[in-house]
Amino acid sequence: MLTGLNVAVIGGDARQLEVIRKLTELDAKLFLIGFDQLDHGFTGATKAKIDEVQFEEIDAIILPIPGTTQEGIIDTVFSNEEVKLTEELLSKTPAHCVIYSGITNSYLDNIVQSTNRTLVQLFERDDVAIYNSIPTVEGTIMMVIQHTDITIHGSKIAVLGLGRVGMSVARTFAALGAKVKVGARDTAHLARITEMGLTPFSLENLQKEVDDIDVCINTIPHLVITARVISNMPAHTLIVDLASKPGGTDFRYAEKRGIKALLAPGLPGIVAPKTAGQIVANVLTQLLNDLLIEGKGSS
Structure with a gap:
């Protein structure tokens, strides 16, 4: 009490x-x-x-x-x-x-x-962030379904960051049949991605790694999806940025390029x-x- x-x-x-x-x-x-x-x-x-x-x-x-x-x-x-x-x-x-x-x-x-x-x-707090990743993942799935014309199953998805949200996002999309690769800087994270049965890559190679993806999901709260990175994405790519405002995407250039980029912080409060x-x-x-x-x- x-x-x-x-x-x-x-x-x-x-x-x-x-x-x-x-x-x-x-x-x-x-x-x-x-x-x-x-x-x-x-x-x-x-x-x-x-x-x-x-x-x-x-x-x-x-x-x-x-x-x-x-x-x-x-x-x-x-x-x-x-x-x-x-x-x-x-x-x-x-x-x-x-x-x-x-x-x-x-x-x-x-x-x-x-x-x-x-x-x-x-x-x-780890407990809050981990519990909160559950509705975040469900909201991300909802956004990907709403804003693409392909199934998640078989799609090529890049997840940026293997924090508490990134890990849940990567695992869930892989369970739905997507071909998931995860970008990180920490060598321990790259090892964990491999252990999870997913494809790891260093964020230093991000520009090269996005040249064939359908969806890019960012969880890193600073600018990582730069104009240079966006310029190498296929035109149909969907960017879902889960990082806190202002996100980690150059939204101005994405719009100029015609790539749909959605800033979606606070998804749990929207979907659940x-x-x-x-x-x-x-x-x-x-x-x-x-x-x-x-x-x-x-x-």
């Missing part, structure tokens, strides 16, 4: 509804900011504007998976009102207050550091928000319980 814990949930999409549901069931006291258009009511949760919340009493702040923009703006699907997280606001919170976000950026890092608060990146929300809610429950026992009590 989370009785006695005051939590501010600021913005987010349908995934946050599962978080709210779980935390209210465990008797946490929630303040919902950026949810004024939400029809659903939750016992123990109060809708409020950001300037109406007494942040001096807040033990934890839960941000959406993307965190904030570089200007501090928080995405609010259930509100038209702009919500901004500021250094001044964080400085009002108790010293033990923890901020939870899926990912971070320099703005969020800076205001957390300047106020000496703790930031937990949920998507840096309930499941994706439950994954986050379960981990947050554990973390907030630890905060209640240890962090709050020691402040």
Whole structure:
């Protein structure tokens, strides 16, 4: 139980509804900011504007998976009102207050550091990332089916990166009968790709390796699918970029070349928000319980 814990949930999409549901069931006291258009009511949760919340009493702040923009703006699907997280606001919170976000950026890092608060990146946790790769893979399959005129079975697919998402993507498409090759830099990853029964290649040879593929799926969060790489792809190639914004693809050149390139971060929240929300809610429950026992009590 989370009785006695005051939590501010600021913005987010349908995934946050599962978080709210779980935390209210465990008797946490929630303040919902950026949810004024939400029809659903939750016992123990109060809708409020950001300037109406007494942040001096807040033990934890839960941000959406993307965190904030570089200007501090928080995405609010259930509100038209702009919500901004500021250094001044964080400085009002108790010293033990923890901020939870899926990912971070320099703005969020800076205001957390300047106020000496703790930031937990949920998507840096292996358990969250691995569980989350399941709806990501299902969403990727959906996009490939929708945007190609061939079957996955027998198609030639290049997956870039063998992280937690890349491994799940490569394994699943291979299980569906695709001819999958995986690009990586780490020699240990190249060995693992071979062990998985897939075809490994070094990312240094990416331009050469894409000359006969049908689909390129990127999971690497920096520019790897450059104009030079795109220029060597067949005209029918589909690029699905799963990396966080702005992705790892030169989308301008892809459009100029006539190659369909789709930026698809946050797929779990689109194709399976309930499941994706439950994954986050379960981990947050554990973390907030630890905060209640240890962090709050020691402040």
